[in-house]
Amino acid sequence: MDSIKVFAPATVANVVCGYDILGFAIDEPGDEIILTKNDFNKITITKIEGDGGKLPKNPEKNVVSHVIRLFLEKVNSTQGIDIELYKKMPLNSGMGSSAASSVAALVAINELMGKPFSRQELLPLAMEGERIACGNAHADNVAPALLGGMVLVRSYEPLDAFKLPYPKGLSVVSVHPHVDVPTGEARKIIKERISLKSAVQQWGNIAGLVAGFCTNDLGLVSRSLEDVIIEPVRAMLIPYFYEMKQLALDNGAIGFGISGSGPSVFALCEKKDIAEVISYKIKELLNQKNIESESFVTKINDEGARVIN
Incomplete structure (x- = not known):
């Protein structure tokens, strides 16, 4: 095999109360990447589409070429690779754009090189792509994009991430308002110290959310989708956040929150028709406020990144 094409999905990180430890993949949008072996032992970026010219084609500065280089170093290979990246999701959206690119690249290069690693073994390399993208090697986007489904990161040192069961019929509304909330800036405003009272409340919500997913208890899921630490700070960066949440x-949403660091938001819904109504109404609200947006109504993606051909 000399060439391969891979799709990796967008993700919803944090899932309201699980900052840096919970995330799930969605069916769309996502990124596509084509890798082709070359004979001159270099990693080159031959094409990037859909980024509006914002992403560097210099392989020393791009997260895709960075993770491919790390992979090849790990397998002691000097194989040259030509990269084509097709961004089919918005940048700096809170939907895991950099994660999708890194994961697609790693799944593709792993396939091209004979699959020396499992998806779990690729995860630390994908996290290094996040370090380049936003300064923090978090896994709550890359893990679900790589593994699919709902993922819990129990520990970072040592790394311990695994898929959780969840109600399979859920629909997800993802709305991306066209406002700028860079991931790095959104991380900087988070308080480094919190009260024990807030911590206890957050731990209870995380435990309740995991228990609700595992037992298909949507009432418990709904009660647990509450964030008393991160959301109150980040919501200030997202225009009309609380109006969208109340709407x-x-x-009929089970819960509502910020997708990753924002500005995208998401709602979990029991049925697709409820999700479609909420998607329409949120877009209508933003339109009335003269804010352009795009929305997606999907299922949770249980497969993660996949080979297209």
Whole structure:
């Protein structure tokens, strides 16, 4: 095999109360990458589309070429690779754009080189792509993009990430308002110290959310989708966040929150028709406020990154 094409999905990180430890993949949008072996032992980026010219083609500065280089070093290979990256999701959206690119690249190069690593073994390399992208090697985007489904990162040192069961019929509304909230800046405003009272409340919500997913208890999931630490700070960066949240809950959402670091938001819904109504109403609200947006109504993606051909 000399060439391969891979798709990796967008993700919803944190899932409201699980900062840096919970995330799930969604069916769309996502990124596509084509890798082709070359004979001159160099990693080159031959094409990037869909980024509006924002991403560097210099292989020393791009997260895709960075993780491919790390992979090849790990297998002691000097194989040359030509990269084509097709961004089919918005940058700096809170939907795991850099994670999707890194994961697609790693799954592709792993396939090209004979699959020396499992998906779990690729995860630390994908996290290094996040370090380049935003300064922090977190796994709550790359893990679900790589493994699919709902993922819990129990520990970073040592790394311990695994898939959780979840109600399979859930629908997800993802809305991306066209406002700028860089991931690095969104991380900087988070408080480094919190009260024990807030910590206890957050731990209870995380435990309740995991228990609700594992037992298909949507009432428990709904009660647990509450963030008393991160959301109150980051919500200030997202125009009309609380108006969108109230609108979603009033129209039947199980829960609502910020997708990753924002500005995208998401709602979990029991049925697709509820999700479609919420998607329409949130877009309508933003349109009234003269904020352009795009929305997606999908299922949770249980497969993760996949080979297209």
